[in-house]
Amino acid sequence: MQVKEKIESLRKELREHNYNYYVLDNPTISDYDFDMKLKQLQELESQHPEFYDASSPSLRVGGEITKNFDTVVHNVRMYSLDNSYSKEDLEDWEKRIQRILGDDKVEFTCELKYDGASISLTYEKGSLTKAITRGDGFQGDDVTTNVKTIKSVPLQLKGAYPEKFDIRGEIVLPFEGFAQMNAERIENGEEPYMNPRNTASGSLKLQDSALVAKRPLDCLLYGIVGPDTGIESQWQMLEKAREWGFKVPSIAKLCTSTSEVLEFVNYWDTHRHDLPYETDGVAVKVNSIQQQEELGFTSKSPRWAMAYKFKAEQVSTVLHEITYQVGRTGSITPVANLEPVLLAGTTVKRASLHNEDQIAKYDIRERDTVFVEKGGEIIPKIVGVDFTQRPEDSQPTKYIENCPECGTELVRTEGDAKHYCTNYYGCPPQITGRIQHFISRKAMDIEGLGGETVELLFKEGLITNYADLYTLTKEEVLPLERMAEKSADNLINGIKASVAIPFERVLFALGIRFVGETVAKKLAKAYKNIDNLMAAPVADLVAINEIGERIAHSVVEFFENEKNVEIVNRLKSFGVQFSLSEEQLENQTDKLKGMSVVVSGVFETVSRDELKKMIEDNGGKVGSSISSKTSYLVAGDKMGPSKRTKAENLGVPIISEQEFMALIK
Template structure:
């Protein structure tokens, strides 16, 4: 056998042993034998570098150092899940799905909701190509070198896998490994980690992959993503992933109706305490892929999936005081300062009290013994008061009337729960908060500039609004605390680079109330320039897709303010992007300009995503639901009966994919 053949044979054998041990939990050789073979392979690779392979089992030990994790756009967006906290919520969700789909038989896949760090892993020709964190859902960090060190992540697949696809899951730290890590830290006098989830998430961003390799991380996979995948339902996808070599938990189950979903939830609400890792709920998915595609997505979540969260852990502690925070919009948030208490793996010292109405509703007072839980297992909140333990001299909490930062008298807008400080341009937390929002990752994404540095710049009198950032020079900032020559240089370069950030991100960065990422994209797509948005009237704005009256009024108020207009004009003078750059490389024609299409069913010559892409390339728009504004419904096989009925009722023309081709080929 040649050297190359020996190397390839050892790689294949070691990959199989890794799979047996870390996925099947059925090792067939001893650790000593495995280490001996791994050492033999390492020596052969060192002597024969021409046979290097980034997916060799030897990369499992790590050693690659990543100083800066590259930001990578997700080819397929990573959505978050809507949460439910009761059986009634799930029944409402099922009813919403049935209303869209019509009278169809729904099946469900039930999976445990793993408490870890989300990851998306790309495979091409059966080989691990790239691994990216969730990030903001649109883009994440490339952590491929670190993911390769996790033994349960296959680096070479087996079987009838697709040529290219992504698989998504959670990077977790099982209890046993977490406890061992903490015990080792305690023995050397170091502070132990607070909980498995945060430790797993932090591990992905360690710069030295050799350190990641030392941590007993695991990867549990739960969904396949890609075009033309060889599956017809979610549960089949999980089975296929197992066959290809992925670690997919066996607890997942396919069920025929919602009653069986409830049985699954009831069982695991008890049995989850016997699992070797953290889980905080159950994810319920419509099983049939066809119906998933029909239901589609909201701006944040798939309509075809719902997370049922188990009842949160609850503890009692004493409320020592209430402080008030001012947000970038002037919104006042009351915060409970608590006697420190252990809750769901972390020490909790503070909890949100939301607003004055919530304080009054629960009658929360200083020195009360309060019940605290984590909302959605993340944000601590006070859910009640132990009246039996209340002191006789207790006094009702009086909500503040003036801003704690600038002493302006607070206002409360009719119909809203929060109080606001109206001193928009003179209240320091609002000014700092707006600049921090402007530089944030989803907005201008300015490298070298963080929230603390923004506060330093403001306190030093160097910036009073985000337009001032573009007047900064290296010599202005180099003397700031913890800055230094190199950091100052990177900050200035980051600000300069932000001038190429696309218009939709700039519009979001301006911090117009109610204009989030999705709304900003809608406005930019419709109006193309900042001047067109600024001059639009209420009726014009309301007619834009998904823009309601509340958003429209907020946009108008923003551009009626002379200070805002002056700042936008200064940003223009610095060549910040305030015009949509059309991607001419993808535009094919304008034959469908002004036409709205709804796509439904399964097609012979297109995937649904490809069909939507062709519509947009030819100037058309893709609607999520049928309305009187819809120009055509493109119907494939198994079109949803509810959509067929609605289209017929509204008189919307229904065409097939071949008639659609005639439209664009005229």
């Protein structure tokens, strides 16, 4: 047998043994024999580098060093799921779905929600080409080298698969492996790791992939995204992923109602402790991919999926002191400083008390013994007081009246749960908070500049607002604490590069109260440039889809402030983008202004998402369900009969894909 054939034969055999052992949990060869074959392959590859293959099983042992993990934009955004905690939450979700889908039959898939580090794997022609962490959902870190060492991640797929796709899942650390790692650390006199989830997440960012290879990480997959996958349901997606060689948990159920979903939830709420991995709930998804596309997404989550969270773990501890934090908008958040306590795998020292009403509701006082749990297993919150443990000389909590940072008298407007410090330009946490928001990843994304550096620049008097960033010089920042030559260059270059950030993100970066990412995009699209927006009255703003009175008043108030206008004008002078690009404006018209258009079915020449973009680019609103206010229903193939019937009964015009194209041309 020739060398090349021998190498390919060994690779094929080792891939199959690896799959049997780590995915099927059914080894067909001894560990010793496997190691001998792997050693033979490594020797042959070392002697014949011309036959290098990026998907060779020999790469599982690691050894590559990654000093900096590149930030990569996801091919398809990674959304997070909305949470539910009760039967009522699930039923309300089902009603919202049926309002959009009409009387069409809906099935649900239920899968356990494993608690690990979210990952997106890209496969091209059957080979793993990228592994990206979730990050902020839009972009994450490239950890491909480390993920290749995880034995249950296939480097080369089996069977017939799409040309290119992404598959999403969780990198987890089984309890058994976690316990073994901690036993070794204790034996070596090192501190044990706190919990499997954080340890799995931290493993992905180790610089030496050989260290990652030694950790018993596992990868459980659950969702395929990409064009032309040929998959018609979530259930089929799970089956296909298994066929192609992915490790897909077998615990899943196809349900026809939320009552069946709850049976699944209730069973696993009590049996989850028998599982080898951490799990914190059940992911419930609409089974039909076509219906998923019909339901679409909110700004943060898919409308077609819901995470039903198991009851949160609860512990009691002593509340030593209540302190107050000032946010970038001046909002005051009371914080409970607790006797450290272990909760859901992490040590909790602080918990948010939200506002004055929350403190009064539970009658929370300093020195109380309180019950703490993690909301959605993430953020600690106080859910009650053990009154039997309350000290006899206890006094009710008196909410502060002045800002803890600048002394300004706090205000609380009617209908608002929060107190605010109105010293917008003089209160230090507000100033630095706005600058930190401005430089954040979803806003101006200024590399080389973090929260600590912002605090330092402000403290040294080098900046008092975010426009001042663009006047900084290398000579000014170099003397700062922990600032080396390269760091100073990165900071100045990062600020210079940020002038290319598009208008909608600049608008979000300004930090206008109630203007998040989605609202910023809508305002940018509606007004095209900052001058038009600055001149817009409340009445015009509320006419925009999903812009209410509260947002409109906030925008007008922001631009009525002369200091804000001055800062915007300074940013303009530095070249920051305050209008949509020519490319963005190219296909925009007002042909559908004031119209609501619903899209349903499968289309021939463009995708559903492209159709929705065309509606918005031409000034229309994409409707989620048919009503008397719907202007058109664009009907594709396989549209549900209930939608057509409802449109006909309401007299809504039903047009084809081609008729819609003619309408906007």
